[in-house]
Amino acid sequence: xxxxATISIWQGANRVIDDATDRTMWQRxxxxxxxxxxxxxxxxxxxxxxxxDVVQExxxxxxxxxxxxxxTEPDLPALCYSAVRFTVLDRQRQAARRWRREVAAGESLYxxxxxxxSSLEKAEEHAKLEMAVRELPIEQREVLTLKIWGELTFQxxxxxxxxxxxxxxxxxxxxxxxxxxxxEKAGKP
Amino acid sequence: xxxxxxxxxxxxxxxxxxxxxxTARRSILHEMQRPVTGHGWAFWQFGHRIGFQVxxxxxxxxxxxxxxxxxxxxxxxxxxxxxxxxxxxxxxxPSLALWETKLAAACPMGENTVAVLRSPSILTNIQIRR
Numbered sequence: 001x002x003x004x005a006t007i008s009i010w011q012g013a014n015r016v017i018d019d020a021t022d023r024t025m026w027q028r029x030x031x032x033x034x035x036x037x038x039x040x041x042x043x044x045x046x047x048x049x050x051x052x053d054v055v056q057e058x059x060x061x062x063x064x065x066x067x068x069x070x071x072t073e074p075d076l077p078a079l080c081y082s083a084v085r086f087t088v089l090d091r092q093r094q095a096a097r098r099w100r101r102e103v104a105a106g107e108s109l110y111x112x113x114x115x116x117x118s119s120l121e122k123a124e125e126h127a128k129l130e131m132a133v134r135e136l137p138i139e140q141r142e143v144l145t146l147k148i149w150g151e152l153t154f155q156x157x158x159x160x161x162x163x164x165x166x167x168x169x170x171x172x173x174x175x176x177x178x179x180x181x182x183x184e185k186a187g188k189p
Numbered sequence: 190x191x192x193x194x195x196x197x198x199x200x201x202x203x204x205x206x207x208x209x210x211x212t213a214r215r216s217i218l219h220e221m222q223r224p225v226t227g228h229g230w231a232f233w234q235f236g237h238r239i240g241f242q243v244x245x246x247x248x249x250x251x252x253x254x255x256x257x258x259x260x261x262x263x264x265x266x267x268x269x270x271x272x273x274x275x276x277x278x279x280x281x282x283p284s285l286a287l288w289e290t291k292l293a294a295a296c297p298m299g300e301n302t303v304a305v306l307r308s309p310s311i312l313t314n315i316q317i318r319r
Binding site: 036037038048052055056059060113117125126133144 | 198200201203204205206207208209210212213214216217218221
């Protein structure tokens, strides 16, 4: 076997290993962040079917753009959440009128499925919390979702939402205060 | 020291988001596992990069500009025209148009950009007809 043939076989094998590692990283990312991305998309879409489509489109968009440019795993969640936000805004711009009409008509008819999974023993507590979360203004709910379930830093959230880190941190504190107030009103400290 | 907000954060952390529908998850995995082959993929990879688009647009404009100048220079002195040059210029025109079409199809540019880049060759066609 010639040296060049050996080198090309070695390079080919290396590429296969790289591809496999890369694919595993993306699969792991989908496994870890898929539910959080879906929750975030649901906050912005008001419709589960659209939210699932948005997650699919956004994740594949990030994968196509970054699968070959050496992006590292810690950067991926912020990129994915950012892509979800961009995809939702893009869709809303494309069909603003239709979207507004659907939301106006659907809000009263569409019974929203629960945002969170719940066990029987904590069902009541979870239901109260979810109700409180749903009543937050969208800006606060967005920050809360990204911080708690997206596990992003304030700096990353600021990048995703295109706000300053101070604004984001302030919204997070306001959200927690509002939640606490709501829970106290509901009878649980 | 634990604050009331810490307790609340713990409560929120205990909530697990509802799962992404299996169909969406399967579609994503299926798309990622699809073999990546063909020229279309290569162009998709580079096509969205602005640098690539600018370079391609620059190359296209330069080709058209050089072609146009060469044509106008070779066609101006009709009386001293070299028959070989005229034949070559007549042959160059379709090939320029072909390249323009190929590059425009390969590069995901807006219609306006393509229209602007086409304009020199349109001028050339008009001049030649005159």
